[in-house]
Structure formats: C-alpha cells, structure tokens
Amino acid sequence: MQGEGSSPRAAPEAAVPFSGTVTIFFSDIRGFTDYTEEFGDEAASRIVHEQDIIIRSQIEAYGGVVVKTQGDSFMVAFSAARGAILCAIAIQRIVAQANRDQAGPRIAIGIGINTGEPIRQEDGDYIGGTVNLASRICAAAGSGQILVSESTRYVAGRIELRRSDGGVVEYVDLGLHELKGFPEAKRLFEVSWHPAVVGEQRVSAEAPSADEEGQQALKAAVQKANSVLARVLSVVHL
Known part of the structure; x- marks a missing residue:
C-alpha cells in the first residue's frame, strides 16, 4: 500500500482512463504477512494468484480498472463511487460463500474506498491525498469489512438492491478516526453487506454492470472460488 514507510511505488498495470473525480479502492488479505513469514514466498505467491482470480473478475464486472x-x-x-461499493460487496460475498463451504481457517479481505480528485500521472498511476486516504482506510478495515470515506458515502448516495439482497446498501457511521499521516480525524462509514441468498449471487443495482455478462462473470468467479479457495482457506490464518 502507498504511504509513509511503504516499499517503493509499484508501476501501474496500464494507463487508467479516468480523470477528474475518481473513486480509489484498496484491498488486501488479512493475515497475509504472518503467513508469508511462516510458509515462505512461493506459498504466499499461490495465495495472491488465487485472490487475483476473484478480485479481477469483479473489478471488470463493475467497471473498475486495476491501477496496480x-x-x-x-x-x-472507478469512475463511479457506487460501482466501487457494489464491487466490494460482491467480493466479500464470494469470499463468505466460499468460507461457508470450507472447514478450518478462512480467508479474509479488508477493503477501503475513498472518492476525490487524485493527481493522474502520465503513466496512468494516481497519487495524492485521495489515494493516501484510501490506503489508510483500507489499513483500518478489519477482516471482511468494507470502509468508505465520507466523500464516497455521499457521492454514492442511496444504492438500491434486490429485496433478497437486503433492499438497500446500509452505511454505518463509525465516527471520527485518527489515520496515520492525516492531522485531522476522518469520518468513516462501514458498508453493511449481507451474504448472498442461495441462487441470488449477483448484487443488483441500476448501474453499473447489471447486465448478463456481469452476472456470468460473478457466477464463474464463485465457481472458481469454491474450487481454488480450498487451498487458500487451509493456510490463511485470521
């Protein structure tokens, strides 16, 4: 993650098309560092690859672009804050479903989201306070948690879901939080998500990606998760 004390900045994967107001999304696996220390780099690399399968399918389905x-x-x-939130919910639901089907240790992902006007560089990367805050919010997120900034919460607004999905995205005001590198406390909101009902695996909203292609992508990701996470879940310790 980007911020003070982090390793050198990774190169962006591709030129990102979004400019102006952009929503930045960070995610990472909880317990990953401890696992790497205990089992080594090769085993850790396998976990990263399998997480890749899950997350990338949802990013594409909800209109996001991997920066790095x-x-x-x-x-x-993401060009749309609601797309970032729906993507985060879909990812957490896939992981939760896979975890329900497995015994033993379970994978956990924390997600942080912030909306603003980051500085876009020539190589397609983003830098600046918007990015730094998104990174810090992700660091504050617990296992299976989705945290968003005040700006993201209000830009996204009310997001309608299927009734079986809970009806509407709920934001829980967690109050002000001190975050490293920011002199003023930041108000954070938790996005409450409900495990998908069997047969209702797609989060539905007016936009983005409520089309059949997105539904097929999620279904494929769920099926893939159930097969590959058996290995992941046996080694990631919360």
Whole structure:
C-alpha cells in the first residue's frame, strides 16, 4: 500500500482512463504477512494468484480498472463511487460463500474506498491525498469489512438492491478516526453487506454492470472460488 514507510511505488498495470473525480479502492488479505513469514514466498505467491482470480473478475464486472498490485494489495480506480461499493460487496460475498463451504481457517479481505480528485500521472498511476486516504482506510478495515470515506458515502448516495439482497446498501457511521499521516480525524462509514441468498449471487443495482455478462462473470468467479479457495482457506490464518 502507498504511504509513509511503504516499499517503493509499484508501476501501474496500464494507463487508467479516468480523470477528474475518481473513486480509489484498496484491498488486501488479512493475515497475509504472518503467513508469508511462516510458509515462505512461493506459498504466499499461490495465495495472491488465487485472490487475483476473484478480485479481477469483479473489478471488470463493475467497471473498475486495476491501477496496480503490490504483494497482496490491489489498487483500483472507478469512475463511479457506487460501482466501487457494489464491487466490494460482491467480493466479500464470494469470499463468505466460499468460507461457508470450507472447514478450518478462512480467508479474509479488508477493503477501503475513498472518492476525490487524485493527481493522474502520465503513466496512468494516481497519487495524492485521495489515494493516501484510501490506503489508510483500507489499513483500518478489519477482516471482511468494507470502509468508505465520507466523500464516497455521499457521492454514492442511496444504492438500491434486490429485496433478497437486503433492499438497500446500509452505511454505518463509525465516527471520527485518527489515520496515520492525516492531522485531522476522518469520518468513516462501514458498508453493511449481507451474504448472498442461495441462487441470488449477483448484487443488483441500476448501474453499473447489471447486465448478463456481469452476472456470468460473478457466477464463474464463485465457481472458481469454491474450487481454488480450498487451498487458500487451509493456510490463511485470521
């Protein structure tokens, strides 16, 4: 993740098309560092690859673009705040479903989201306070948690879901939080998500990606998760 004391900045994967107001999404695996220390780099690399399968399918389905990855962390850009939130919910639901089907240790992902006007560089990367805050919010997120900034919460607004999905995205005001590198406390909101009902695996909203292609992508990701996460879940310790 980007911020003070981090390793050198990773190169972006591709030129990102978004400019102006952009929503930045960070995710990473909880417990990953401890696992790497205990089992080594090769085993850790396998986990990162399998997380890759899940996350990338949802990023594409919800209109996001991977800016870069670093270790177990994803940095993603979205043109729409609601797309970032729906993507995060879909990822957590896939992981939760896979975890329900497995015994023993379970994988956990924390997600942080912030909306603003980051500085877009020539190589397609983003830098600046918007990115730094998104990274810090992700660091504050617990296992299976989705945290968003105040700006993301209000830009996204009310997001309608299927009734079986809970009806509407709920934001829980967690109050002000002190985050490293920011002199003023930041108000954070938790996005409450409900495990998908069997047979209702797609999060539905007016936009983005409520089309059949997105539904097929999620279904394929769920099936893939159930097969590959058996290995992941046996080694990631919360």
